[in-house]
Amino acid sequence: MTKRILAFLLAGALLFATTGCTGTAPGSGSAQSAQWQTGTQAGQEQGTIGLCIEQTDDLFWADYYSELQTLLQNKGYTLLVQQNEDGSATQADQIKACAAQGAGAVIVNLTPSTDTAKVVTALKNAELPAVLVGQEPTRELMDSYDRMVYVGGNGVQAGTLQAELVLGTPTKGDLNGDGVISYVMIQGNPEDVGTKLSTEYSVKALLDAGFKADQLAMQAAGWDADFAKQICAAALQQYGAQVEVVLCGNDTVAMGALQAIQEAGRTVGSDIYLVGIGAMSDALAKIKAGQMTGTVYHDPAQQAEKTAELLKKALKGTTFSKDEQKVYVDDTKIDADNVAQYIH
Numbered sequence: 001m002t003k004r005i006l007a008f009l010l011a012g013a014l015l016f017a018t019t020g021c022t023g024t025a026p027g028s029g030s031a032q033s034a035q036w037q038t039g040t041q042a043g044q045e046q047g048t049i050g051l052c053i054e055q056t057d058d059l060f061w062a063d064y065y066s067e068l069q070t071l072l073q074n075k076g077y078t079l080l081v082q083q084n085e086d087g088s089a090t091q092a093d094q095i096k097a098c099a100a101q102g103a104g105a106v107i108v109n110l111t112p113s114t115d116t117a118k119v120v121t122a123l124k125n126a127e128l129p130a131v132l133v134g135q136e137p138t139r140e141l142m143d144s145y146d147r148m149v150y151v152g153g154n155g156v157q158a159g160t161l162q163a164e165l166v167l168g169t170p171t172k173g174d175l176n177g178d179g180v181i182s183y184v185m186i187q188g189n190p191e192d193v194g195t196k197l198s199t200e201y202s203v204k205a206l207l208d209a210g211f212k213a214d215q216l217a218m219q220a221a222g223w224d225a226d227f228a229k230q231i232c233a234a235a236l237q238q239y240g241a242q243v244e245v246v247l248c249g250n251d252t253v254a255m256g257a258l259q260a261i262q263e264a265g266r267t268v269g270s271d272i273y274l275v276g277i278g279a280m281s282d283a284l285a286k287i288k289a290g291q292m293t294g295t296v297y298h299d300p301a302q303q304a305e306k307t308a309e310l311l312k313k314a315l316k317g318t319t320f321s322k323d324e325q326k327v328y329v330d331d332t333k334i335d336a337d338n339v340a341q342y343i344h
Contacts, residue, residue, distance in 0.1 A: 047077050047078070047104045047105070047315045048077070048078045048079075048080060048101075048102050048103045048104055049072065049077050049078070049079050049080070049103060049104065049105050049106065049107065049311060049315075050079075050080045050081075050082060050094070050095070050097075050098025050099075050101075050103035050105070050106035050107070050128075051065075051079055051080065051081045051082065051106070051107045051109075052082045052091050052094035052095055052098065052106055052107065052108045052109065053065075053081070053082070053083055053109045054091070054109060054111045054113065054114070059280060059281055060278065060279070060280075060298055060300055061109070061300075063300035063301070064133075064300035064303055064304050065304075066300075067300055067301045067304035067305070068107075068304040068307060068308065071304055071305060071308040072308060075308065075312075077311075080097075080098050080101050080102075080103050082094035082097055082098060090115065090118065091108055091110075091114055091115075091118075091119050091122075092115070092118040092119055092121070092122035094108075095108065095119065095122040095123060095126060095128065095130075096122060096126065098126075098128070099126035099128055103128065104128075104129075104315050105128060105129045105130060105131070105311055105314040105315050106123070106128055106129075106130045106131075107130070107131050107132075107133060107307060107311070108123075108130055108131075108132050108133070108134075109133050109134045110132055110133070110134040110135040110136075110137065111134055111135055112135060112189040112191070112192065112222060112223075114134075114135065116135075116137050116138075116141055117141060119132075120137075120141050120144055120145055120148070123145060123147070123148060124144075124145050127147075128147075129147040129148065129314035129315070129317075129318070130147070130148040130149075130314070131148070131149055131150075131151055131307050131310050131311055131314065132148055132149070132150045132151070133150070133151050133152055133303065133307060134152065135189065135192050135193075135194070136150060136152055136155065136192060136193040136194040136326070137150060137193065138193060139322075139326075142322075142325045142326065143322060143325075146319040146320055146321070146325075147314065147318075147319055147320070148320070148325070149310050149314070149320045149324065149325050149326070149327060150325060150326045150327065151303055151306050151307050151310065151327050151329065152194065152298075152303065152328065152329065153194065153296075153298045153303075153328065153329060153331050154194075154197075154328035154329075154330075154331065155193065155194035155195065155196065155197025155198040155201070156197050156198075156201045157201075157328070157330065157331050158194070158197075158198040158201075158277050158296045158298075158331050159197060159198035159199065159200065159201030159202035159203075159204070159205065160201050160202070160204075160205045161296045161331055161332075161333040162198065162202040162205075162247055162275045162277065162294075162296060162333075163201075163202045163203075163204075163205030163206050163209070164205065164333055165273075165275045165293055165294035165295075165296075165333050165335055166181070166206065166245055166247075166273055166275060166293065167205075167206070167209050168294075168335065169269075169273055169293060172209070172211070173206070173211070173244055173245050173273055174211060174244065175244045175271060175272075176241075176244070179211060179212055180211065180212040180213070180214050181206050181211045181212070181213050181214070181244055181245055182213075182214040182216055182239070182242050182243060182244045182245070183203075183206075183213065183214070183215060183216065183243070183244065183245040183246065183247055184215075184216055184217045184218070184231075184232060184235045184239075184243055184245070184246045184247070184257075185199060185202075185203075185215060185217070185218040185219075185247050186218075186219060186220075186221050186228050186231050186232060186246065186247070186248045186249065186253050186254075186256075186257055187199055187218065187219070187220040187221065187249040187253075188220065188221070188222060188223060188248075188249030188250040188252075188253060188277075189220065189222055189223075189249075190220040195249050198249065198277065199218075199247075199249070202247050203215070216235060216238075216239045216242060216243060217231070217234075217235040217238075217239070219231045220249075221249075221253045221256065222253075223250060223252045223253070224252075224253070224256070225252050225253060225255050225256030225259075226256060227253075227256065228248070228252075228253035228254070228255075228256030228257050228260075229256035229257065229259045229260045230256075230260075231257075231260075232246060232256065232257040232260035232261065233260035233263065233264065236260060236261070236264040236266065237264070241271070243272060244272060244273065245272070245273045245274075245275075246261070246272065246273070246274045246275075247275055248274070248275065248276040248277070249276075249277060250276060250277050250278050251276035251277065251278040251279065251280035251282065251283035251295055252278070252280065253276070254274060254275070254276030254283060254292065254295070255276075255280075255282055255283065255286075257274060258274060258286060258291060258292060261274060262291075268290070268291050268292055268293060269290055269291075269293065273293040274292050274293050275292075275293050275294050275295065275296075276292070276294075276295040276296070277295060277296040277298075278295060278296070278297075278298065279295050279296070279297040279298065279334055279342060280295075281343075281344075283295045284334065284339055284342055284343050285343070287334060287335065287336060287339045288336070288339050288340070288343065290336065293335065294333055294334055294335035294336075295333075295334050296331050296332070296333055296334070297331060297332040297333070297334050297342060298329070298331055299329055299330070299331070299332065302329045302330070303329045306327055306329055310327065
């Protein structure tokens with residue numbers, strides 16, 4: 001397990017026992033399984049929940065898992081953790097392992113590398129209810145199994161908030177005053193439903209504000225800061241001062257774009273604007289320093305709370321209608337005016 005995930009499991013736990021499906025110890029690679037039990041008191045709920053996660057060192061997920069631990073501990077649940085350290089096991093394999101160890105429901109953290117169709121098949125075969133978090137599944141996949149529900153940020157809202165950050169600047173993103181906001185779009189994972197929506201609605205909100213929008217370049221960089229730097233550098237070299245705004249699908253690529261902006265001799269807030277999504281600690285520091293316009297905050301505490309709430313329903317056998325299968329938690333925009341309250 002990554003150090004941060006392992007730390008959250010150890011903190012305050014009454015029992016932590018390695019039960020690995022491959023017999024390996026934490027941190028030694030291969031698929032990991034651990035059992036964490038909170039102990040029960042009168043009036044507490046009981047049940048076993050599987051947590052299927054990929055390797056991650058992301059601060060959002062560290063905070064999310066920490067909040068989730070506290071919530072589940074207070075409810076008296078047992079948590080079976082399946083950590084895919086080296087990619088030797090798929091999340092479908094993790095789901096099977098959770099089912100074999102008696103989980104009554106699972107939380108699955110979907111990532112760009114997840115084969116979501118196989119995850120859904122594994123859930124159906126095991127007859128396990130699930131709360132999906134992370135990368136947003138397609139409506140078609142969600143419709144195929146009524147015992148799973150997705151919890152996450154809303155791509156429509158995230159994109160709209162990005163535009164609001166731009167429109168909140170002194171020039172409203174229109175540095176040359178011609179009524180046109182000329183932008184470069186650096187997406188995260190272009191196959192992610194949330195990414196597609198944030199891309200679309202960030203531009204829509206600029207148009208709705210009365211501006212024209214001129215897309216100078218658009219390319220996906222996933223979570224690769226170096227690739228994002230190359231994309232942004234190429235756009236700045238080709239279009240020069242025409243580039244007024246750089247919209248990024250996540251803060252990791254925004255950090256790469258910032259490097260390209262600085263190396264091109266441009267200054268965020270003066271002759272260019274830069275926004276991201278995710279509220280990474282590095283991004284918050286750049287906002288505080290005036291080197292980034294803003295970002296969109298996904299609230300890990302609220303997402304963990306909603307996850308725990310839906311898990312309770314799932315363990316009771318609840319099925320979810322199409323209108324109930326995607327539960328969005330409100331995001332918040334962060335800029336220089338409020339960034340201090342988000343820096344720990």
